[in-house]
Amino acid sequence: MSMLSMKGVSLALEGTRVLDDIALHVGAGEFVSILGPSGAGKSTILRLLTGALRPDQGVITCGGAPLDPRDHGFAFMPQRDALMPWRRIIDNATLGLEVQGVPRREARARVLPLLEAFGLSGFEGHYPAQLSGGMRQRAALLRTVAQNRSMLLLDEPFGALDALTRTRMQRWFEERWREGRWSTLLVTHDIREAVALSDRIYVLSRRPARVIAERAVPMARPRLGRPATAKAHALEAELLDILLTQTGDSP
Amino acid sequence: MQRPVPRHKGGGVARGIPAVLSVACAFALWEIYVRLSGISPLVLPAPSRVVEQMVLNRSLLWDNTLPTIKATLAGFALSVTVAFVFSVLLDFRPRLRRALFPIFVVSQTLPLVAIAPLVVLWFGFDLAPKVLLVALVTFFPMLVSLVDGYESTDPEIEALLFSMGASRGVVFRSARLPSAMPYFFAGLRISITYAVVAAIFAEYVGARAGLGIVILNAKNSFRPDLMLAAVVISSALTLVLFALTALLQRVALRWRDFGDQR
């Protein structure tokens, strides 16, 4: 059964057409990526899913029922980490549970055992400004995962990191995902990242965004931390070609 | 990981040395000038004479300082409370903001010289008019700092909370209010300095006791030494209150002491 499906979704913002007839779906336990050029409308798709925007046309369903914008069951990670500088790491991580009404003590008890796997044990009492970029990103991911929702929506979670830290984080995240198997929708413009992590990839055109390609990624996991297979290289090359030649005129 | 370097902790006492030295120099020059020129103490009393008068009149000065402290603190508490209530109202009701903000701005344009006698005329010589005037002077800066503080909230944090299903009230409590705190304390520090001056001015216009009354009586009896004694006390009072708000800020905004380690 499909966790999430969008059909014929179009949206204009202040007179600018941003999304044009978008159709995509994510199955239970599936990892799906959206690849697209900068400014295409990737974050806008996530804003539709979290209820911050409503589509002009089209339907969004969630486990078969129409999306309820105030109770969608997604855990969202914004493009910048959006950690609250005045909250300690542990209190940032429990934010989602607190909003759901879980008492603070219980929320902490649930999140503390996760710290180890997220490389944050010993740092629960630190403030975000005391952490490195990679650690902040892991804290933001922990905050997302700890919400215990049916699906993760990740907006370029590693986009702001330097190349070395990003590669390390991608490997680490692949491991976490293989344990958790969360249904995931990942937004990125990093082709290698999409190929390494996804079951399926959608490619968007420039604004107004349309889905111009959909590719399955059949390679066995884990894919990172070992030489990329020929198949992976071929897929990366093909996606790069699509992004360079078929996304429309460069602005 | 090494211990975080605190961001705005100063060098403590050592950092105050230049300020103390320059003030001491100014007073020394003043004292020397008065002695050498032989100017009459009825025109310019020497610092030593001001200090002497402060000691001689200590019980009079103390009895008149207490009412000023009371008026300042009561007026300031009133203003901060009302400013907070209005800031919340205006944050939840933007249309109310458009309706009320012009009135608040106008309240800032009223000249205190004209308003103070009227308020005393309406509310008498007791505490009430002083409290009201202190509140009137400090209300607007407090309100503006709170409203600006709410607006400074990171939109991504709000979007995140919203995606978690948070209500407008939860977004306010867990994001907008904490974001406003640095602004709130900046406003507090500025307003507290206005507050003392406003209280003394209100007393000067009409009161039974207070530093403003000391200044008024000293003026009428040609006693610049007593006037300056009252001025010294009011400055000291302002400095103490300022230091208290700074201390409060350090305690409340402890998270800002932890520097960026990235």
Ligand SMILES: Nc1ncnc2c1ncn2[C@@H]1O[C@H](COP(=O)(O)OP(=O)(O)OP(=O)(O)O)[C@@H](O)[C@H]1O
């Ligand atoms: N409120 C708005 N009004 C008008 N246009 C908007 C608005 N918000 C976004 N847009 C436009 O919609 C387009 C898509 O924005 P979006 O943030 O979804 O892009 P993106 O694919 O996430 O880009 P990036 O990779 O840079 O994050 C952008 O070109 C932007 O200019």
Ligand SMILES: [Mg+2]
């Ligand atoms: Mg984006």
